[in-house]
Amino acid sequence: MMKVFIGLVHFPVLNRRGERICSAITNLDIHDIARAATTYGVQGFFIITPSRGQQDLARRVSAHWIDGVGGQFNPDRKKAFDIVRVVADVNQAVKEVESDTGTRPALLATSARELPGCVSWENFEKRVYKNEFKCILLLFGTASGLHQECIDQCDGVICPICAGTDYNHLSVRSAVAIVLDRISRFRRQ
Amino acid sequence: MMKVFIGLVHFPVLNRRGERICSAITNLDIHDIARAATTYGVQGFFIITPSRGQQDLARRVSAHWIDGVGGQFNPDRKKAFDIVRVVADVNQAVKEVESDTGTRPALLATSARELPGCVSWENFEKRVYKNEFKCILLLFGTASGLHQECIDQCDGVICPICAGTDYNHLSVRSAVAIVLDRISRFRRQ
Numbered sequence: 001m002m003k004v005f006i007g008l009v010h011f012p013v014l015n016r017r018g019e020r021i022c023s024a025i026t027n028l029d030i031h032d033i034a035r036a037a038t039t040y041g042v043q044g045f046f047i048i049t050p051s052r053g054q055q056d057l058a059r060r061v062s063a064h065w066i067d068g069v070g071g072q073f074n075p076d077r078k079k080a081f082d083i084v085r086v087v088a089d090v091n092q093a094v095k096e097v098e099s100d101t102g103t104r105p106a107l108l109a110t111s112a113r114e115l116p117g118c119v120s121w122e123n124f125e126k127r128v129y130k131n132e133f134k135c136i137l138l139l140f141g142t143a144s145g146l147h148q149e150c151i152d153q154c155d156g157v158i159c160p161i162c163a164g165t166d167y168n169h170l171s172v173r174s175a176v177a178i179v180l181d182r183i184s185r186f187r188r189q
Numbered sequence: 190m191m192k193v194f195i196g197l198v199h200f201p202v203l204n205r206r207g208e209r210i211c212s213a214i215t216n217l218d219i220h221d222i223a224r225a226a227t228t229y230g231v232q233g234f235f236i237i238t239p240s241r242g243q244q245d246l247a248r249r250v251s252a253h254w255i256d257g258v259g260g261q262f263n264p265d266r267k268k269a270f271d272i273v274r275v276v277a278d279v280n281q282a283v284k285e286v287e288s289d290t291g292t293r294p295a296l297l298a299t300s301a302r303e304l305p306g307c308v309s310w311e312n313f314e315k316r317v318y319k320n321e322f323k324c325i326l327l328l329f330g331t332a333s334g335l336h337q338e339c340i341d342q343c344d345g346v347i348c349p350i351c352a353g354t355d356y357n358h359l360s361v362r363s364a365v366a367i368v369l370d371r372i373s374r375f376r377r378q
Binding site: 028031032035036038039040041076077079080161163164165167168169170171173174175176177178180181182184187188 | 217220221224225227228229230265266268269350352353354356357358359360362363364365366367369370371373376377
């Protein structure tokens with residue numbers, strides 16, 4: 001069965017003006033994405049930010065739910081936070097996946113924009129079905145999405161979630177949930 | 190094409206001890222669900238709470254993004270909030286859907302728990318495919334989910350989102366996104 005890891009990228013991402021920024025961590029991103037990832041059997045959820053202060057913040061939030069009173073109050077949340085890891089950049093996330101699994105993951109970007117050469121969902125489904133991927137690391141951008149230099153670093157980019165309207169402004173929390181549900185369906189078929 | 194409406198229920202719902210409560214509105218629920226609903230062409234998103242104070246809060250948040258500086262800053266968010274409506278209870282939501290569409294919607298509950306007689310996703314897909322539903326109003330519970338008296342009021346309840354693990358603790362924001370994506374797929378087939 002294909003192993004799935006996900007990374008939530010805070011740098012390099014775009015702001016609303018298309019400029020390269022480092023975004024701030026959103027507490028609810030960690031909760032919602034950790035819960036969805038655990039529900040779908042994801043092996044690891046990387047919070048990716050080079051900012052030491054933001055790394056400390058993410059670790060402090062996680063510790064509250066793993067070792068602190070949060071975990072005592074809500075053991076389900078503790079289980080979700082168990083898969084959260086904080087890393088400085090995408091390379092470090094790739095290295096950790098390699099170290100865990102013995103396999104270099106296929107590094108796949110996601111985007112709400114139709115990018116040249118993006119892999120359609122139909123094609124991605126066929127490739128998962130044919131067991132082409134032993135292990136994938138899916139990257140999701142915060143703010144207004146992944147910067148091109150992050151996308152260029154990937155092995156491929158998956159086409160936007162098509163929903164049959166001209167409006168496509170999902171929160172990253174919703175996008176992760178939908179992508180994991182689709183992939184789970186492909187793996188079960 | 191089947192019309193889809195959704196309702197986010199704050200009363201009657203369950204707390205962690207299984208008691209009947211009225212939950213507080215979560216700002217990010219409104220944002221995330223309005224964005225997902227607009228992305229998937231949902232016709233209306235009802236915030237359901239009998240509390241006048243909470244209704245006022247939900248309307249104030251919406252007004253900020255529709256008529257206030259929020260909408261000027263972010264026109265995409267304005268479009269998402271355009272489908273938000275605040276009502277006191279499920280009956281009022283049903284009446285508004287009837288008034289909009291001329292059809293009484295099939296009232297469908299969702300649940301993270303396997304309830305007796307719940308409609309499987311496979312069965313639901315077939316029924317959508319056969320155009321059995323002209324219009325549906327999907328109810329999602331906040332806190333620890335819909336109270337039984339709300340479920341009893343519905344025409345049916347859809348089985349939990351199955352993800353192949355024994356962990357099933359999605360946020361309501363994630364659950365709405367996944368359910369809308371699945372239904373969108375059924376409608377396109």
